[in-house]
Amino acid sequence: MKKTLYLLICLLFIAAAFTSCNDQPREIGWLEGTTDEMLAMLADQFGGFDQTMIEVGYRYNEIYWAGQDENWEYALYQLDEMTGTLEAGFIRRPAREESADMFMNVSIPELQAALEEGDPDLFQRRFESFTSACNTCHLNEDVRFMYVKPLEQRQSPIHKEPS
Ligand code: HEC
Structure with missing residues (x-):
């Protein structure tokens, strides 16, 4: 009993010293x-929603060009990464989060279904609604001057594997 008490006191001292x-x-x-200050410095390095959006913008273009290539596997990969980045x-x-509700719960699953089907026409239609949903959120978030549409030229080195 005495030994346990002694051990407990020792542990308390160690914990206090550590804190x-x-x-x-x-x-x-x-x-x-x-x-706390170091954690705040680390959190700062993640940046705000602009960093999320820079990545979303990149993945959006990748999905567009993967769709033109009919590289459905790559498009699905990019959509999945985009979802993770947004979350x-x-x-x-x-x-x-609230302004993105339709985007997350309707636009993403609809585009995903088109990619899983691998139907180029359905992809074009769904990608248009997907783009509108980006712009709807930009409207809701007061950044309508950031109008989204796909890049006219491919920028990525990733292409469909030559057969
Ligand atoms: C929450 C709703 C929301 C959705 C959905 C959304 N955006 Fe954004 N987007 C924003 C906000 C807010 C900003 C401004 C960033 C800020 O204020 O930090 C922004 C900014 C951007 C920027 C500029 C980032 C920069 O700082 O250079 C790009 C590019 C962008 N969005 C692309 C897209 C694309 C492409 C989609 C659809 C695939 C999309 N966004 C969907 C809210 C959204």
Whole structure:
């Protein structure tokens, strides 16, 4: 019993020392300050929703050109990555999620179904509605001056594998 009490007191001391040590300002590479300050510096490096959108813009073009190539596997891959990026973006910027409701729950699944079917005509039609949904969210979020339409020229080195 005495031994257990002694052990408990020791553990409490270690925990207290660890906590106070964590709160001491220090430097780890380019990070400096207390743990909270360092975490805030790290969070800052992720950027805001603009970073999410730069990635969404890239993947949007990849989907468009993959559709022209009928490279459905690549288009599906890009759509899946785009969904993940948006979900991560909503964790950082929850206020944006509501305007994207239709986009996430209707536009993405509809485009996905077209890609799974591998039907070029259906793809063109669904991709147009998909693009409109980008613009609807931009309208809702007061960035209508950021009008979305696919790039006229391919920029990516990824092409359909030659057969
Ligand atoms: C939440 C709804 C929402 C959806 C859905 C959405 N966007 Fe955006 N987009 C925004 C907002 C908000 C901004 C402005 C960024 C900011 O304020 O941080 C933006 C900005 C952008 C930018 C400019 C980013 C920059 O800083 O250079 C691009 C490119 C972009 N969106 C592409 C798209 C494309 C392509 C789609 C559809 C596949 C799309 N967006 C769908 C909300 C949305």
